[in-house]
Amino acid sequence: MEIASRIDLRPPARRRLSLGWLWRARRDPISLFGGAFFAFVVFASVCAPLLTPYDATKINVMDRFQTPSLVHPFGTDDFGRDVLARVLYGGRTILLTGFAAVAGALLIGGMIGVVAGYAGGRIDTGLMRLTDIMLSFPAVLLAILIVASLGAGLVNTVIAIIFSMIPNFARLSRARTLQIMEEQYITASQSLGASGISLIARHILPNLVPQLIIQTTGMLAVAFSLSSALSFLGLGVDPSIPDWGLMVSEGQRLIFDAPHVGFFPGLAITLTILSVNFLGDGLRDRLDPAQRGAS
Amino acid sequence: MAQHKKSSSGISRRQFLQGGVGAASALALMPLARAAGVSPERLIAAAQANGGTLVFAAESMGETLETGLWNGFGSIHVTDNVGEGLIRSNFVSGEPTPGLAESWTISDDSLTYTFTLRAGATFHDGTPVTAPAVVRSFTRMIDDTDPSYLPGLYMASGHGSTNFASMTALDDQTIEMVLNARDATQLHRLARPSAMPISPAALDAQGTDIGTMPVMAGPFMLERFVPGQEAVLRAFEGYYGGTPAVDTLVIRAYPDEASILAALEAGEVQFTLYAPFSAVPRLQASDNITVDVGAPFVDLFLGCNCSLELTGNIDIRMAINYAINRETLIIGALNGFGELPASILSPTDLGFDESFRAISTQNLELAASHLAASGVATPIAIELSYENNRFWPLIAQLVKADLDAVGFSVTLDPLDPGSFWGKAGDSNMQLGLNQRSTFVPDPNDKATILHSITSPGALTYHQALPTAAELDALIDAGIAELDPAARVEIYQQIQQMAIDQMMYVYLAYLTPPVFYAKTLANVPSDSASSGRVNLDSVTFA
Numbered sequence: 001m002e003i004a005s006r007i008d009l010r011p012p013a014r015r016r017l018s019l020g021w022l023w024r025a026r027r028d029p030i031s032l033f034g035g036a037f038f039a040f041v042v043f044a045s046v047c048a049p050l051l052t053p054y055d056a057t058k059i060n061v062m063d064r065f066q067t068p069s070l071v072h073p074f075g076t077d078d079f080g081r082d083v084l085a086r087v088l089y090g091g092r093t094i095l096l097t098g099f100a101a102v103a104g105a106l107l108i109g110g111m112i113g114v115v116a117g118y119a120g121g122r123i124d125t126g127l128m129r130l131t132d133i134m135l136s137f138p139a140v141l142l143a144i145l146i147v148a149s150l151g152a153g154l155v156n157t158v159i160a161i162i163f164s165m166i167p168n169f170a171r172l173s174r175a176r177t178l179q180i181m182e183e184q185y186i187t188a189s190q191s192l193g194a195s196g197i198s199l200i201a202r203h204i205l206p207n208l209v210p211q212l213i214i215q216t217t218g219m220l221a222v223a224f225s226l227s228s229a230l231s232f233l234g235l236g237v238d239p240s241i242p243d244w245g246l247m248v249s250e251g252q253r254l255i256f257d258a259p260h261v262g263f264f265p266g267l268a269i270t271l272t273i274l275s276v277n278f279l280g281d282g283l284r285d286r287l288d289p290a291q292r293g294a295s
Numbered sequence: 296m297a298q299h300k301k302s303s304s305g306i307s308r309r310q311f312l313q314g315g316v317g318a319a320s321a322l323a324l325m326p327l328a329r330a331a332g333v334s335p336e337r338l339i340a341a342a343q344a345n346g347g348t349l350v351f352a353a354e355s356m357g358e359t360l361e362t363g364l365w366n367g368f369g370s371i372h373v374t375d376n377v378g379e380g381l382i383r384s385n386f387v388s389g390e391p392t393p394g395l396a397e398s399w400t401i402s403d404d405s406l407t408y409t410f411t412l413r414a415g416a417t418f419h420d421g422t423p424v425t426a427p428a429v430v431r432s433f434t435r436m437i438d439d440t441d442p443s444y445l446p447g448l449y450m451a452s453g454h455g456s457t458n459f460a461s462m463t464a465l466d467d468q469t470i471e472m473v474l475n476a477r478d479a480t481q482l483h484r485l486a487r488p489s490a491m492p493i494s495p496a497a498l499d500a501q502g503t504d505i506g507t508m509p510v511m512a513g514p515f516m517l518e519r520f521v522p523g524q525e526a527v528l529r530a531f532e533g534y535y536g537g538t539p540a541v542d543t544l545v546i547r548a549y550p551d552e553a554s555i556l557a558a559l560e561a562g563e564v565q566f567t568l569y570a571p572f573s574a575v576p577r578l579q580a581s582d583n584i585t586v587d588v589g590a591p592f593v594d595l596f597l598g599c600n601c602s603l604e605l606t607g608n609i610d611i612r613m614a615i616n617y618a619i620n621r622e623t624l625i626i627g628a629l630n631g632f633g634e635l636p637a638s639i640l641s642p643t644d645l646g647f648d649e650s651f652r653a654i655s656t657q658n659l660e661l662a663a664s665h666l667a668a669s670g671v672a673t674p675i676a677i678e679l680s681y682e683n684n685r686f687w688p689l690i691a692q693l694v695k696a697d698l699d700a701v702g703f704s705v706t707l708d709p710l711d712p713g714s715f716w717g718k719a720g721d722s723n724m725q726l727g728l729n730q731r732s733t734f735v736p737d738p739n740d741k742a743t744i745l746h747s748i749t750s751p752g753a754l755t756y757h758q759a760l761p762t763a764a765e766l767d768a769l770i771d772a773g774i775a776e777l778d779p780a781a782r783v784e785i786y787q788q789i790q791q792m793a794i795d796q797m798m799y800v801y802l803a804y805l806t807p808p809v810f811y812a813k814t815l816a817n818v819p820s821d822s823a824s825s826g827r828v829n830l831d832s833v834t835f836a
C-alpha cells in the first residue's frame with residue numbers, strides 16, 4: 001500500500017477544450033491561415049448556391065470559353081458553364097470524398113490497430129502483416145487498382161481511398177496502444193478486473209485521440225489529393241458532376257487556349273491541400289508538443 | 296525538334312539546281328506517270344527528294360503491326376506508309392487506282408478478277424513482289440499451316456477473304472481471284488491495310504511475330520518499331536513510285552491532345568489529326584501551322600443494344616434520337632467541326648440522301664411522345680458507355696444532359712478502349728458512343744455495320760430485330776449490284792430501314808481539322824481526314 005500510494009495510478013487528465021487556443025494561435029499565423037482558408041472552402045462549398053447565381057451543370061454553348069470577367073469571374077468552360085460555380089460546387093465533391101474516406105479509414109484502421117496492439121500475439125502479427133501488404137502498394141496505385149476493379153463512381157472512390165489509408169491509421173493506433181498498455185494505470189485497471197472492452201473504451205481510445213486528430217488532418221490532405229488524382233485519371237465521380245480533379249483534366253486539353261478552365265480548380269486543389277497541411281501542423285504542435293518541429 | 300536536312304532559308308546553289316532539274320524531270324515524266332498509274336504528286340515528291348524527318352503525332356500506337364488484327368489508328372498509319380496494296384483508293388474521286396497491280400480485268404460475270412503486277416516492284420528486303428508472294432499474303436490469315444497464322448485474324452474478312460472461291464498465281468506477274476459472289480466493293484477492299492502484301496521471306500523468318508517487324512512493299516520501310524510508342528520509317532529507294540521526298544518518317548504516339556498540341560507548336564511534330572479542336576482558331580492565325588478542314592468521312596453515333604429489354608424498345612431508341620440537340624453537340628464537343636448527320640452513309644458516299652438529315656433534328660415533343668409510348672416509367676435509368684479520350688467525354692456529357700432533360704437518368708460510364716470493347720463484346724452495354732471511319736470510299740464500307748453478322752461487334756446486336764433478315768438481304772444486294780444507279784436506290788432503302796429501326800442514333804459527321812507545319816507541301820488532307828494517311832507525296836516546302 002505504501003508503494004501504491006507513491007505511484008500515481010490515475011489516468012492522465014484529459015485536456016479541456018477551450019477557446020484559448022484561438023488566442024494562442026495568433027503566434028502561429030501559418031496554421032491560422034490554414035484553418036481560416038479551409039473553413040472558407042467548407043463554407044463556400046456548402047453555401048455555393050448563395051455565392052453564385054449560376055447552375056454549375058447548365059450547358060450554354062453560346063457562352064463557351066469566356067475569359068474571366070465581372071460576369072464570370074473565373075470564365076466559362078467549353079460548354080459555357082461558369083467555372084466559378086463549378087469550383088464552388090466541385091468543392092462539395094472533394095470535401096465529401098475526403099471526409100468520408102478519412103472517417104472510414106480512421107474507423108477501420110483505428111480499430112485494427114487497437115485490436116492488434118491490445119491482443120498482441122498472433123492476432124497482432126496477422127493484422128500487421130496484412131497492413132504491411134497494403135502498405136507495400138503506393139497509395140495512388142492501390143486506389144487505382146481498387147477503382148479499376150470496382151468501377152468508377154463516388155462510392156467506389158471513397159472505398160478505394162479508405163483502403164489505401166487504413167494502414168496509416170492501423171499502425172499509428174497500434175503503436176500508441178502498445179505504449180498505453182505499458183502504463184501503470186492499465187495494469188492497475190486490469191488487476192481490478194476491468195474487461196478488455198472497458199479498457200479500450202475508457203483508457204485506450206481517449207488517449208489515442210490527440211494522435212488520431214493529428215493523423216486525420218494529415219490524411220485529409222492525402223485523401224483530397226487521391227480524390228483529385230482519381231478524378232483526373234477519369235476514375236473518380238461521374239463526369240457530369242463538378243469535381244476539381246476532373247476540371248483540371250478537362251482543362252489540360254485547353255491549357256494553351258482557355259487556361260482559366262484548368263487553372264482555377266488546380267489552384268483550389270493546391271490551396272485546400274496546403275491549408276489542411278498547415279492546419280495539421282498547428283494541431284500537432286498544440287496536441288502533441290513532443291513532435292513540434294517534426295515534419 | 297524536327298531535323299530538316301535543308302531549311303528553306305539555307306538552300307545552296309547546288310541544291311537549287313538539283314531541285315530545279317528534279318522538278319523539270321518530273322514535269323517531263325508526268326504523262327508517262329499518268330499512263331503507269333502513278334500520281335503526278337508522288338512523282339514530283341520523288342523528284343524533289345528534299346530529305347528531312349517528318350514526325351506524325353498519333354493518338355496511340357498498337358502493341359503490334361499485325362495487319363490481320365485491329366491495333367488502333369496509330370498502327371494503321373504505320374501500315375498505310377509501310378505497305379502497298381494491289382489497289383489504292385482515291386478518296387477524292389472515289390475510284391480505285393493502280394497500286395502494286397498496274398492493271399486488272401474483270402470477267403463479264405464480275406466474279407473473276409485478273410491482276411497484272413507492276414514489273415520491278417520489290418519488298419523492302421529486296422525480294423520481288425511476285426504473284427505467289429501476294430497470294431501467300433492473302434491466304435496466310437486463313438491458312439492454319441502458314442507459319443505466320445494466328446487464330447482470329449479477323450481483319451481478313453475486310454478485304455473479302457470470306458468471299459474468295461480461289462486466289463491463284465497464274466504466273467509470276469499475274470493473279471487470278473475468283474469470288475463466290477459479286478462484290479462491287481472488291482477492288483477498294485484490296486486497298487485495306489490487311490490486304491497489303493508482306494514478304495514471304497519475312498513471313499517464314501518471323502512467323503507469328505511478323506507484327507513486330509513487317510516487311511512490305513510500300514514507300515517507306517520500317518526501321519524500328521517500339522510497341523505502344525512509335526515507329527521509325529525510312530524512305531524506300533526501291534519503291535516503284537520513286538523514293539519519297541521525306542527521308543525519315545516517325546509516327547509517334549502521344550499520351551494526350553495537349554501533348555500533341557505542345558509538340559506541334561514547338562515544331563517537334565509536323566503533322567497530326569489529333570490536336571485539340573479548341574486550338575484551331577489560334578493555330579489558323581499561326582505563321583507556322585496550317586489547318587485544313589477535312590471531308591465528312593467519319594460518322595459519330597450512339598449504338599443502342601437491341602438485345603436488351605430497355606434499348607431493344609424502339610420507342611426508347613426513337614426518344615433518344617429526338618432528345619439530342621446535335622447543333623449544341625457539334626459546337627460544344629466538336630468545336631464546330633461537324634455536320635448534321637443523316638444516316639450511316641457519309642455525304643461523300645454513293646447513295647447518300649440529304650433528306651435524311653431531318654431525322655437528326657431535336658424534337659422534344661416527339662421525344663416525349665415516344666417515351667410515353669414506350670411504356671417505361673420515368674425516370675428511366677440508362678447507362679452510357681464511351682472511351683475516355685478525345686471528344687467522347689464531352690459528347691457523353693452533352694448527350695446525358697439532353698436525355699436527362701426528357702426523362703432519362705443517364706449514368707456515364709467512361710472506359711479505357713480495351714474495357715469499352717470488352718464490355719461491348721459481353722453484350723451488356725446499353726448505349727455506346729462510337730465512330731465509323733471510311734476505310735475505302737464505297738457505301739458498303741459504312742453500311743456493312745448494319746448487317747446482322749457484324750452487329751455484335753458494332754455495339755447494337757440488332758440481329759435481334761425482326762427486320763434484320765430483310766436489312767441483311769438489302770445490304771447483300773448492295774454489295775452484289777454493280778450498276779451505280781441501282782446501288783443508289785438500294786442504299787437509300789438501307790438508310791431508310793436503319794433510320795426506322797434506329798439501332799444507331801446518329802450524332803454528327805465529323806469534319807476533322809488536319810494540322811500540319813507550313814514547311815510541308817503536297818499534304819493529302821482529304822484522305823487523311825478519313826484516317827488513311829499516306830505521306831509518300833509530302834515534301835518539305
